[in-house]
Amino acid sequence: MLQVPFIRENKEAVIEALKKRNIDAVADINNVLSLDVKRRSAQAALDFLRSEMNVSSKKIGELFKSGQAAEANEMKKEVSAQKAEEKTLADDLNDLNNQLQELLYTLPNVPNDLVPAGNSEDDNEEVFREGDVPELFEGALPHWELAKKYDIIDFELGTKITGAGFPVYKGKGARLQRALINYFLDKNTAVGYTEVQVPHLVNEASGFGTGQLPDKEGQMYHVGIDDLYLIPTAEVPVTNFFRGSMVNESELPILCTGYTPCFRREAGSYGAHVRGLNRLHQFDKVEIVRVEHPENSYAALDGMVDHVKGILNELKLPYRILRLCGGDLGFTSALTYDFEVFSTAQDRWLEISSVSNFETFQANRLKLRFKDKDGNKQLAHTLNGSALALPRVLAGILENCQTPKGIKIPEVLVPYCGFEMID
Template sequence: MLQIAQIREHKEAFATALKKRNIDAMPLLEKAISIDENRRSLQTQLDETLAQSNQLSKQIGGLFKSGKTEEANQLKEQTADLKTKSKSLGDELNQAVEELQQLLYNIPNIPQESVPAGNSDEDNEVVSQHGDIPQLHTDAQPHWELVKKYDIIDFELGNKITGAGFPVYKNKGARLQRALINYFLDKNTAAGYQEMQVPHLVNEASGYGTGQLPDKEGQMYHVGNDDLYLIPTAEVPITNIYRGDLLEEKDLPIAMTGYTPCFRREAGSYGSDVRGLNRLHQFDKVEILRIEHPDNSDGALDAMVVHVKEILEELELPYRILRLCGGDLGFTSSLTYDFEVYSTAQEKWLEVSSVSNFKTFQANRLKLRYRNADKGTELAHTLNGSALALPRILAGILENYQTEDGINIPKVLIPYCGFDKID
């Protein structure tokens, strides 16, 4: 969430920057300033009214002590009027505060200068490409055929139990899934990320804290009776560990990782892009998150990108890195790098990770601050990334490592799997 003080100071610059998202934000920014001016005026009136009421109360006490009952009662009538006025001003003030809050909740983060302009994922900037695309045998198949052939993932069984988008992993498919999770966690903890196990449901405050609400409310599964949400990513519960906290500067950075299942309704998704593991309603993901000093967050983002690169290189999968354009940038992000693995059997790139810097956007929602010895309390910066999302990584492995007599396992995963081939 943007800070109203910054909006007032940088209105023109913010409006220009938000044009990269293809948004004419000036009306929203001006409305926010107008509501805030009204809020400040109401606050001043309320403070003055309360001060006047307090002053009269002191006078009334003195008059009663002096035996001037009639004068005291006359002033009491004035204080009654002031109390009525105070209540009315307080109600108006609360309404203005809520109106401003809801408006700010719906203004996206400011893209960094390096974010390219663009309308959709077709305008994302390819930063680099790595690895050789393998040459497959003539009868190579996409992963949704391979999993049936080797009986390792059952989409129909998942459909029977729950519905489309909830696959059942079986036999070596389940073991490979578990191996990937353990491998990702080991890589992350070795790099200094503290492992966390967190709830898979969150309350509304947590959803607002990281920006999933109200932006993605329709994409989240909601448990109505308890007013809880199934998490779309571990980012939500892990980042909210520090909601409302005041950290010491010496405590930064804080680096965390966690494995969770993720739940997304993916309403409106259809076509070849959702086939097999390409898009699911429930999937597994290992996340990395950082809380950083503002001076260090850009460098931390670069380090996270390098970390994900190392994992993909150890898996020996062909991949590329994209810098997302303004039109494809997530609501809360100021800068995002996407990682895509090439699916040789599908002849397309599959997104497997997004690594983002949110600057103070989430921290302002979370009221996540640190104590700066020179400047007092300041908002921290938050970052997160997938290291990694499993479905499309698994699809990439199955398709790129397939041979005529089975599917080889990447060397780095063999110790975790206990087998070197699916046949």
């Protein structure tokens, strides 16, 4: 959530920056500043009235002590009237605060200067590419056909049990899935991330804290009777560890990693481009989350990018990195890099990871602060990334590593899954 003082001091810069997201924010920013003026005025009036009431209360006590009961009782009537006025002012202030908060919840993060302008994913900027696209043999298959051929993923059974987008992994498919999870976690913990296991449902406050709520796109599954939400990513529960926290500067950075299933409604996703593992309602992902000092967060983002690059290099999958344009940038992000692996059998790029810096946007919602060496309180920066999302990594392995004799498992995964081929 954007900070009001920041908007107040940088009005034109905020409006101009949000244009990168193709948003005309003039009216909203003016409304924020207008509500802020009214809120501060109401707060000042309430503070002044309470100060007067405190003076009057002391005076009443003095009058009673000095035997001036009539004057004291008369003044008590005035204080009673002031209490009614106080309630009205407090209610007005609370209403203004709520209006301001609701409006701020609708404003996305301000893009970093590095974010290119653009309308959609077609305008994202490629910044890196690695790996050779393999030449497949005649008759090579997309992963959904390979899954059926080798009986490792059953999409129809998942549809029978739950519905489309909930696959069942079987045999070597399930073991390869487990191998990838353990491999990703080991790579993350090896560089200092603390592994955590977290709830797969969160409350409303957690959803608001990381920016998934309000859910304007209807992507979250809601358990109405308990008012809980199935997590769309481990980012939500892990980052909410620090909701309402005051940490010491010496504790930064804080690094966490966790594996969870993820649940997304993916409303409106249809067509051949979402076949098989390309778009699911339930999928597995290993996440990395960082809480950083503002001065170090962009160096940390670069480090996260390098970390994911290292994993993909070991898997020997062809991939590229995109810097997302304003029109494709997530609501909470200031800067995001997407990793895409090339699916040779489908002849297209598949997104497998997003690595983002949210700067103070989430921290302001979470009230996540740190105390610097001078004792000053500052908002921390939060970052997160997929390291990695499994479905499309698995799709890339199945398609790019297929041979006429079967699917050759990347060498780095063999110790984890215990076999070299799916055949």
